[in-house]
Amino acid sequence: MKISIYVPLLALAISNSTVDAAVNPLKLDDLFPVDRVVEVDIKVSEDQWDRLRFQSRNFFQALQPSRQFEPPPSPYDYFEASVTIDGRNFPRVGIRKKGFIGSQDTNRPSLKVKLDLFDEDQTIGGLNNLTFNNNKQDVTLMNQFMGYAFFDAVGSPSSRCAYAKMTVNGKNLGIYCHVETVKAPLLEREFGSSEGTLYEGTVVDFYEGWEGSFERKTGDAGKGLEKIAALTQVMQGGKSQPLLDGAFPGRALVPVDSAHDEDWFKPGFDDSDWMEGRNGAGYEMDRGYEKLIHDSFDFQSQMHGKATSVYLRFPFELGSLEELEDQRLLLRIRCDDGFVGYLNGEEIARFNAPGLTTWNARATESRSDQENIQLTTFDISEHRDLLRAGDNLLAIHGMNQSLESSDLLVVAELAASDFDLEKELWDLVDEEAFYRFWAIEGLLSFWDGYSGNRNNFFFYLNPKTDKLHFLPWGTDCMFQKYSMLGVDRRSPRSVRTVGIIAHKLYQIPSVRQKYAATMRELLDKHWNEKVLQRETERIEAMLRPHLSTEQQRFVQYGAIRTFIRQRRQDVEAEISGKDMPLWNTPPEPPPVIGGDSGRRFKDDDDKDWDDAEEKKKPGSKIAAFLDAAKSGDIDAVKKHLKAGQDIDFLDEGGGSALGMAALAGQTQMVAFLLDMKADPNLRSSDGGTPMHGAAFLGHVEVIEMLIEGGASVNPSNDRGETPLDACSAPWSEEIKGFVEFIVAMVEIDVLAENVRKNRSLAAALLGKKGAKPGAEIQGGTNLWSASRSGDLLAIQGALDEGADLHALDDKGLHSVAWSALGGQVEALELLVKNGADVNRTNRDQSRAIHGAAFLGRVNIVEWMIAHDTDVTARDGRGQTALDIASSAWNDDAQGMVQFIAGILALELEPEDVREGRRQIVKLLRAP
Numbered sequence: 040m041k042i043s044i045y046v047p048l049l050a051l052a053i054s055n056s057t058v059d060a061a062v063n064p065l066k067l068d069d070l071f072p073v074d075r076v077v078e079v080d081i082k083v084s085e086d087q088w089d090r091l092r093f094q095s096r097n098f099f100q101a102l103q104p105s106r107q108f109e110p111p112p113s114p115y116d117y118f119e120a121s122v123t124i125d126g127r128n129f130p131r132v133g134i135r136k137k138g139f140i141g142s143q144d145t146n147r148p149s150l151k152v153k154l155d156l157f158d159e160d161q162t163i164g165g166l167n168n169l170t171f172n173n174n175k176q177d178v179t180l181m182n183q184f185m186g187y188a189f190f191d192a193v194g195s196p197s198s199r200c201a202y203a204k205m206t207v208n209g210k211n212l213g214i215y216c217h218v219e220t221v222k223a224p225l226l227e228r229e230f231g232s233s234e235g236t237l238y239e240g241t242v243v244d245f246y247e248g249w250e251g252s253f254e255r256k257t258g259d260a261g262k263g264l265e266k267i268a269a270l271t272q273v274m275q276g277g278k279s280q281p282l283l284d285g286a287f288p289g290r291a292l293v294p295v296d297s298a299h300d301e302d303w304f305k306p307g308f309d310d311s312d313w314m315e316g317r318n319g320a321g322y323e324m325d326r327g328y329e330k331l332i333h334d335s336f337d338f339q340s341q342m343h344g345k346a347t348s349v350y351l352r353f354p355f356e357l358g359s360l361e362e363l364e365d366q367r368l369l370l371r372i373r374c375d376d377g378f379v380g381y382l383n384g385e386e387i388a389r390f391n392a393p394g395l396t397t398w399n400a401r402a403t404e405s406r407s408d409q410e411n412i413q414l415t416t417f418d419i420s421e422h423r424d425l426l427r428a429g430d431n432l433l434a435i436h437g438m439n440q441s442l443e444s445s446d447l448l449v450v451a452e453l454a455a456s457d458f459d460l461e462k463e464l465w466d467l468v469d470e471e472a473f474y475r476f477w478a479i480e481g482l483l484s485f486w487d488g489y490s491g492n493r494n495n496f497f498f499y500l501n502p503k504t505d506k507l508h509f510l511p512w513g514t515d516c517m518f519q520k521y522s523m524l525g526v527d528r529r530s531p532r533s534v535r536t537v538g539i540i541a542h543k544l545y546q547i548p549s550v551r552q553k554y555a556a557t558m559r560e561l562l563d564k565h566w567n568e569k570v571l572q573r574e575t576e577r578i579e580a581m582l583r584p585h586l587s588t589e590q591q592r593f594v595q596y597g598a599i600r601t602f603i604r605q606r607r608q609d610v611e612a613e614i615s616g617k618d619m620p621l622w623n624t625p626p627e628p629p630p631v632i633g634g635d636s637g638r639r640f641k642d643d644d645d646k647d648w649d650d651a652e653e654k655k656k657p658g659s660k661i662a663a664f665l666d667a668a669k670s671g672d673i674d675a676v677k678k679h680l681k682a683g684q685d686i687d688f689l690d691e692g693g694g695s696a697l698g699m700a701a702l703a704g705q706t707q708m709v710a711f712l713l714d715m716k717a718d719p720n721l722r723s724s725d726g727g728t729p730m731h732g733a734a735f736l737g738h739v740e741v742i743e744m745l746i747e748g749g750a751s752v753n754p755s756n757d758r759g760e761t762p763l764d765a766c767s768a769p770w771s772e773e774i775k776g777f778v779e780f781i782v783a784m785v786e787i788d789v790l791a792e793n794v795r796k797n798r799s800l801a802a803a804l805l806g807k808k809g810a811k812p813g814a815e816i817q818g819g820t821n822l823w824s825a826s827r828s829g830d831l832l833a834i835q836g837a838l839d840e841g842a843d844l845h846a847l848d849d850k851g852l853h854s855v856a857w858s859a860l861g862g863q864v865e866a867l868e869l870l871v872k873n874g875a876d877v878n879r880t881n882r883d884q885s886r887a888i889h890g891a892a893f894l895g896r897v898n899i900v901e902w903m904i905a906h907d908t909d910v911t912a913r914d915g916r917g918q919t920a921l922d923i924a925s926s927a928w929n930d931d932a933q934g935m936v937q938f939i940a941g942i943l944a945l946e947l948e949p950e951d952v953r954e955g956r957r958q959i960v961k962l963l964r965a966p
Contacts, residue, residue, distance in 0.1 A: 063126075063127060064127070064163075065124060065125065065127050065163050065164075066163070066164055067163055067164025067165070067166055067224060068164075069125065069163075070124070070163060070166075070169070070201065070217065070219075071199040071200065071201040071217070071219060072201055073188075073201070074581070075581070076201075076202045076203065076204050076214070076581065076582070076585050077124065077125055077201055077202065077203040077204070077217055078124070078125055078126075078203070078204050078206075079122065079123070079124050079171070079203045079204065079205050079206065079215075079217075080122070080123040080206045081120055081121070081122050081123075081134065081150075081205070081206065081207045081208070082120060082121040082122075082123075082208060083118060083119070083120035083121070083134065083207065083208065085208065087118040087119070087120075088118075088207065088208065090116075090118065091115075091116075091118050091134065091135065091136050091148070092136060092144075092145045092146070092148045093145055094114055094115050094116065094136050095114065095136075095143055095145075096114040096139075096140070096143075097140070097786070100114060101139060101140060101241075101242075102242065102630050102631055103631070104631050104663050106243075106252055106631070107248060107249055107251070107252055107629075107631065108251045108252070109251050109252070110241070110252065110253070110254040115135040115136045115137065115151075116135060117133035117134065117135045117153060117156055118133065118134055118135065119131060119132075119133065119156075119157070120132055120133070120134045120152075122134070122152055129154060129161065131156075131157040131158065132152055132153060132154050132156060132157070132161075133152070133153035133156030133157070134150055134151065134152050134153070135150070135151050135153075136148045136149065136150065136151075137149045137150060137151045137170070137172075138173075139241060139242075139494075139513075142172065142173060142175045142176055142513075142515070143175075144173055144175050146212075146589070147173045147175070147205075147212045147213065147587075147589070148173065149170075149171060149172045149173045149175075149215075150170075150171045150205075150215075151168060151169070151170060151171075152168070152169040152171070153167065153168055154166075154167050154168070154169065155167040164224060165222075165223055165224045166219070166220065166222055166224050167222065168220045168222060169217065169220065170217065170218045170219070170220045171203055171205060171215040171216070171217055171218075172215060172216045172217075172218055172513075172515065173212075173215055174214065174215065174216055174515060175515075176515045176516060177515040177516075178593055178594060178595045178598065179518070179575075179594070179595060179596055179598055179599040180214055180216075180578075180582060180590070180594055181518070181575060181578055181596070181599050182514055182515045182516065182517040182518055182599070183200050183216040183218060183514045183515050183517075184200050184201075184202065184216060184578065185517075185518070185571070185574065185575075185578075185599075186200075186483055186485070186511070186514035186517045186518070187199065187200040187218070187511070187514060188200065189479065189483060189565070190476075190479055190511055192565055193475060193479055193561065193565055194475070195472065195475045195476050195479055195511075196225075196229035196230065196472075196499075196508060196510050197229075197510055197511055198218050198219035198220070198221060198225060198510075198511075198512070199218075199219040199225075200216055200217065200218050200219065201216075201217045202214055202215070202216060202217065202581070202582060202585075203215045203216070203217040204585040211587050212587055213585070213586050213587025213589065213590040214582050214585055214586055214587075214590060216515075221237065221239075221256065221497050221510060221512070222257075223257070226499065229510075230499065230501050230503065230508070231503060232501070232502050232503055233257070234258070234502050235258050235499055235500045235501050235502040236255065236257065236258025236259050236260070236262055236263035236266075236499070236500040237255070237256040237257045237258055237497060237498075237499050237500075238253040238254060238255050238256065238263060238267070238497065238498055238499075239253065239254045239256055239496075239497050239512070240253055240254075240489065240493065240494070240495075240496045240497070240498065241254070241494060241495075242492070242493060242494045242629055242630065243493060243629045244493040244538060244539045244626075244628075244629055245267065245270050245271045245274045245539055245540065246271065246274070246539065246628050246629065247271055247275060249271070249628075249629060250264060250267050250268050250271055251264075252629065253267060253498075256497075258500065262500060263500055266467060266500055266507060269467055270464075270467050270468070270507070270540075273460065273463045273464050273467065274539050274540065274543060276456075276458055276460070276543075277456055277457065277458025277463075278456070278458070279369065279454040279455060279456035279458070280366070280454060280455045280456065281452065281453075281454050282355065282357070282453040282454055282455060283318075283353060283355050283433060283451065283452055283453035283454075284452050284453075284454070285318065286317040286318050286319060286333055287317065287318050287353060287355065288315070288316070288317055288318075288353075289315075289316060289317065289318060289336075289351055289352055289353035289354070290310045290313035290314060290315055290316070290351075290352050291313055291314045291316055291320060291336055291338075291349060291350060291351050291352070292310070292313045292314065292349070292350045293338055293341040293342055293345075293346050293348070293349050293350075294346070294348060294349075294350060294398035294399075295346070295398070296398060297397055297398050298398075299350070299398070300397050300398055303350050303352075303434070304350070304352070304381040304384060304432075304434035304436070305384040305432075306383055306384055306430070306431075306432045308352075310352050313350075313352070314335075314336075315335065316333060316335030316336035317333045317335055317336065318333065318336075318353065318450060318451060319331050319332050319333035319336060319450050320332065320333070320336035320338065320349060320351055320437060320447075320448075320449045320450075321336070321337070321338065321349075321375070321437070321446065321447035321448040321449055322337055322338050322339035322342060322343065322446060322447050323339075323445075323446045323448075324339065324343065324445040324446060325445055325446065325722075325726075326722055327408045327412065327446060328375070328408070328412065328446055328448045331373065331412070331448060331450055332448065336351075338447065342439070342447060343442075343443075343444075343445075344442050344443065345442065346399070346442070347399060347400065347401045347402070347438055347439040347440070347441065347442060347444075348398055348399060348400050348401075348436060348437070348438050348439075349436075349437045349438075349447070349449070350434070350435075350436060350437075351434065351435040351436075351437060351449060351451075352432060352433075352434050353432070353433045353434070353435075353451065354430060354431070354432050355431050355432075355433065355453070356429060356430060356431065357426060357427070357428055357429065357431055358428065359428060360426055360427075360428050362455075363423065363426065363455050364423075365457065366420075366455040366456055366457045367418060367420045367455065367456045367457070367458070367459075368418075368419050368420045368422065368423045368426075368453075368454075368455055369416050369417070369418060369419065369453070369454045369455070369456060370387060370388050370416070370417040370419050370451070370452070370453055371414045371415070371416050371417075371451070371452040371453075371454065372388075372390070372414065372415050372417065372449070372450070372451055372452075373411060373412060373413070373414055373415070373448055373449070373450040374390060374391075374411060374415070374437070374448060374449055374450075375405070375406070375408065375411035375439075375446060375447060375448040376391055376402035376404065376405045376406070376411075376438060376439055376440040376444070376447075377389075377390055377391030377392045377401075377402030377403060377404070377437075377438040377439075377440070378390055378391075378392065378435055378436060378437050378438060378449060379392045379396050379435075379436045379438075380417075380419075380433070380434070380435050380436075380451070381432075381433070381434040381435075381436075382419070382422055382425045382426070382431070382432070382433060382434075383425045383426070383427065383431055383432055384432070384434075385422065385425055387417075387419045387422045387425070388417040388419055390415070390417075390621070390623065391403050391404045391405070391406075391438070391440075392436075392438060396436055396438075400436070400438055401438055401439065401440055401441065402438040402439060402440040403440075404440070404529060404884065404915070405440045405884070405915075406624060408446070411448060412448075413625050414450075414452070415623045415624075415625060416546060416623070417546070417623065418546055418547055418548065421548065433451065433453055435449055435451055437449035441847075443846065443847055460543060460544070460547065461544075461547065461549075461550070464540070464543075464544070467506060467507060468506055468507045468508075468509075468540070469501070469504060469506040469507065469508050472508050472509070473508075473509060473540075474553060474554065474557045475557065476489075476508075476509045476510075476511070477490055477534075477535075477541055477554070477557075478534075478554060478557040478558045478561055479511075479561065480511070480535055481533050481534045481535055481554075481558065481610075482533070482558060482561050482562075482566065482606070482610065483514075483517045483518060484517060484518060484519055484520060484532070484602070484606075485511065485514060485516060485517045485535070486516050486517075486519065486521070486522035486523065486524065486535065487513065487515075487516035487522075487523075487524070488511055488513075488514070488516070488535070489509060489511075489538045489540075489541070490534075490535035490536065490537060490538040490540075490541040491516075491522060491535040491537055491538075492522070492524060492537055492538075493537060493538045493539070493626070493629065494513070495511065495512045495513035495514070495516075496509055496510065496511060496512055497509070497510040497511075497512055498510070518598070518599045518602045518603070519598070519602065520532060520602060520605075520609065521916075521917070529913075529915070529916075529917050530622050530624070531613050531619065531620045531622050532609050532610070532613065533558060533609065533610040533613040533614055533619070534554060534558075534613075534619065534622075536622060536624075536626070537626045538626070539626055542625065542626050545622065545623075546623055548618065551618055551619040552618070552619075554614075554619065555614040555619055558610060558614050559614060562607060562610065562611070566606070566607060568603055568604060568607065571603045572600060572603055572604070575596060575599060575600055575603070579596055595927075598927075664676065664679045664684050664688060664696060665688075665694055665695070665696055665699050667679065667696075668696035668697070668699045668700045668705070668708055668712065669699040669700060669702075669703045669705070669785070669786075669787065670703075670705075671700070671703070671705040671707060671708045673707065673708060673711050676696065676708070676711070676712075680715065686712065686715055686716065686717045687717060687718050687721050689721075689723065694723060695717075695721050695723065695729070696712055696717065697709065697712045697713070697717040697718070697719065697721060697729045698721065698723055698727075698728075698729045698732055699785070700712060700729075700741075701729035701730070701732045701733040701738065701741050701745065702729075702732035702733065702735075702736060702738075702781075702785060702787065703785070703787040703788075703789075704733070704736065704738040704740075704741055704787075704789065705741075706738075706740050706741055706744065709729075709741050709744050709745070710744055713744060713745075713748035719745050719748045719749050719750035720749070720750055720751055720754060722754075722756075726755070726756035727756040727760075728750065728751070728754050728756075728762075729741075729745055729750065730742065730745050730750050730751070730752070730754065730762040731754075731756060731760070731762050731765050732765075733745060733762075733801070734762035734763070734765040734766040734798075734801050734802075734805065735765040735766060735778075735781070735798075736778065736781075736782075736789055736794050736797075736798075737766060737793070737794050737795075737796070737797025737798040737799075737800065737801045738797070738801070739797055739800050739801050739804055742762075742801055742804055742805065743804065746808055752805055752808045752809055752810040753809070753810055753811055760850075761810060761811060761812060762805055762810060763802060763805045763806065763810040763811060763812055764812055766798040766799075766801040766802045766805070767798075767802040767812070770795050770798070774938075775791050775795070777938065778791050778794050779791050822834060822837035822838070822842040822843075822844075822846075822854050823848045823852070823853075823854055823857050824857075825837060825866070826854040826855070826857040826858040826861070826863065826866050826870065827857040827858065827860065827861040827863070827943075827945070828861060828863070829858070829861060829863035829865060829866045830866075831865060831866060831869055834854075834866060834869055834870065835869065838873055844870060844873060844874055844875040844876075845875070845876065845879055847881065847882055850943070851881050851882025851883055852881050852882075852890075853875075853879055853881060854870055854875060855867065855870050855871070855875050855876070855877055855879060855887045856879075856881050856885075856886070856887045856890055858870060858887070858899075859887035859888065859890050859891040859896060859899045860890045860891070860894060860896070860943060860945060861945060862891075862894075862896040862898060862899060864898050864899060864902050867887075867899065867902060868902070871906070877903060877906065877908050878908065878909050878912065883914065883915045884914050884915030885914035885915060886909075886912050886914065887899070887903070888900065888903050888908055888909075888910060888912070888920045889912075889914045889918070889920055889923055891903070891920070891959075892920035892921070892923040892924040892956070892959055892963075893923050893924075893936070893939070894936065894939075894940070894945070894947060894952055894955070895924070895947075895951060895952040895953065895954065895955020895956045895958075895959065896955060897955045897958045897959055897962070900920070900959050900962055900963070901962060904962060904963075910963055920959070920963060921959075921960065921963040921964065924956045924957075924959040924960045924963065925956070925960045928953050928956065933949045933952075933953075936949060936952050937949060
């Protein structure tokens with residue numbers, strides 16, 4: 040440890056010498072100074088260092104199906120080393136690499152130091168395990184140090200954190216964060232006892248069947264599992280009494296004018312001439328909702344391309360209301376894209392609905408089919424007094440986002456429940472501690488923590504209270520407004536609801552009020568911008584002399600300072616009103632990659648499946664269905680099918696057996712699955728088919744088999760790409776990199792150079808079979824391509840022939856967006872002159888100005904500013920054009936620009952885009 044200049048020179052000399060730690064022992068407090076950098080010097084054989092730093096895990100290992108029953112084994116081994124900490128030497132310790140996925144690094148690996156690996160009595164103040172994090176995901180180097188300090192200042196149990204300069208075999212690896220490992224000393228300090236049970240959670244949550252997925256660190260396993268099971272049961276919710284359930288009768292109307300805007304939802308309205316039908320309304324032109332839509336309420340012919348709204352009226356009767364007095368009233372909805380609900384003429388709930396809901400109203404946003412197909416529950420208990428003994432009416436205004444939408448869904452249920460989530464939950468979890476923990480994660484925008492990603496957290500069963508307390512871990516993903524995991528940017532910024540506890544609680548109005556009050560207290564008492572900004576300056580000065588050469592190149596302090604400066608405004612905008620923003624998108628169960636839920640065969644009898652308990656035992660032979668298909672193991676696939684496995688099963692990632700076999704080029708497996716009647720046109724979660732995967736990697740023989748088996752050659756995925764698009768993009772470093780990434784992710788044996796050659800053969804085969812690019816399947820291609828290239832004569836010709844100015848192509852883009860992406864100002868002027876709307880949204884909710892900002896098209900942005908375009912509009916990720924243009928320019932950003940440009944067939948130079956973005960930022964920031 041660097042000694043202060045106020046310490047006598049003799050003490051300075053002693054501290055800088057290397058001595059036996061047993062002679063001059065370190066105290067626990069010595070490891071976590073706040074005003075100096077700890078110096079750590081590691082000596083390890085070069086051979087073992089190389090073995091250590093190249094050990095790794097991938098998503099398939101980390102998220103394997105068996106993790107549902109027990110945490111996967113660590114891929115990291117301990118190696119013998121000598122460690123010197125501030126001059127105190129520990130001659131024999133164990134060191135290993137650490138990290139999940141994002142923090143893995145072969146040059147500067149995060150490290151664990153096990154002091155007592157060879158000497159069980161060797162600890163520092165009772166701490167036997169040291170944690171050194173490399174800050175790979177944090178270019179500011181401040182997230183962990185300041186994040187843990189904030190938890191501590193607020194009084195929420197957490198680790199201590201210091202900075203360490205790490206040297207390995209004489210090489211300066213730069214600044215690491217030394218984070219206090221969650222062990223007995225921390226538990227004693229924070230809870231007054233270390234006798235409780237401690238668990239770590241890594242991308243897991245309290246879902247049924249996942250009780251064994253948490254990693255127990257210490258304490259009584261029986262007590263811990265009992266508490267986890269109880270909490271999981273609470274998250275399942277209690278039983279409810281259906282008031283309206285199933286295919287109950289109703290009437291519907293697709294309105295064509297405003298004649299009934301004021302009264303259609305009221306009980307006395309005459310709907311006798313409306314269409315009769317049953318619950319489950321909408322239409323489906325592809326696959327997804329067809330089983331949820333009742334034949335009597337299929338509105339494809341009335342709505343597709345013609346209308347965005349449908350009115351639904353469902354009468355029902357109730358006897359006595361006495362039994363409902365103390366129960367919660369719940370409206371449960373499956374909805375694509377938006378709705379407003381009414382009970383006996385009064386509004387009770389809304390989602391993705393505009394402020395003014397007239398006959399031609401459109402939903403304001405859209406979600407994925409996977410989200411919409413789940414029931415979303417609205418607690419409408421505050422409207423319970425609207426119910427009547429006798430006749431009642433539930434009315435639903437269902438809305439689509441666009442006329443061109445390929446589907447619509449409204450399925451409603453009404454129920455009563457005496458289950459009190461809060462009472463049951465707070466019997467198990469410390470209420471005040473959880474609110475504090477949850478609100479701090481929200482304020483610091485901890486997007487990879489429990490509430491943000493059900494990751495990086497501990498929970499401790501405190502023996503003094505018999506309740507669970509949550510602790511943060513891995514806090515390098517803080518102080519960033521938006522998650523890097525692709526979480527919907529339209530969600531509230533002041534609260535995270537991916538963790539199931541947070542999600543369930545946030546649906547309760549009184550909880551939102553208490554959360555807002557807790558957040559207000561944090562802002563008033565602990566969030567001091569001036570103090571926090573000065574702290575960043577102090578840290579910068581403290582770290583500067585110790586940075587490695589690599590860190591000096593990438594370290595940036597501006598992002599955290601911007602976050603601190605803007606955070607209060609962002610949060611107060613959401614907590615200062617009557618209620619916080621409604622957000623009821625349900626989180627998905629913990630992710631699994633590589634097969635189904637982990638069925639296994641017994642080693643001694645391949646004909647029999649093991650039972651649930653056997654699944655949990657080590658030593659069983661894993662033969663996951665999709666893994667078997669990917670590897671070409673036909674015998675294993677046969678056993679799965681014989682045991683009742685659905686051949687068209689889709690895992691949580693949307694993968695299928697035929698899709699995996701096609702992607703891996705397993706021709707014999709593809710032939711077998713097709714013989715067994717696997718669906719050759721089965722769509723994955725992104726809308727892709729097995730043909731897309733085979734085409735992308737150039738598996739020509741597989742493509743021939745799929746076509747012979749009945750596969751379409753022209754299906755479009757959710758991005759509007761056909762199989763021909765998947766294999767015909769020009770080969771580039773970006774395409775090569777993407778191929779290598781997919782191959783590594785899916786773990787298949789394919790060489791990029793072979794893919795390059797075979798993709799052209801696949802494109803030729805598909806062309807011979809009549810395949811077309813996505814943009815040419817529907818009408819309007821001339822208008823879209825002409826708008827991109829700026830061909831004014833072709834644009835005018837397409838318009839003269841009746842081309843739809845507002846139509847979206849299969850990439851989800853309209854003509855104005857294409858002219859903006861291509862930088863074609865004259866084309867843009869011609870389109871607008873003929874009635875095109877410059878503020879028209881694309882399928883992903885972006886507008887033309889967003890695309891122009893992304894590609895640095897200064898001329899387009901100048902024109903749009905001059906013509907009163909809404910430059911403050913936000914796209915589907917919540918970004919404005921200024922947000923996009925001002926985002927950090929780095930290798931990832933450049934690669935993304937080049938990749939998108941390749942997909943859209945646009946020619947541009949990265950440096951031109953970079954300079955264009957800088958000029959656009961100036962334009963948009965100008966008064």
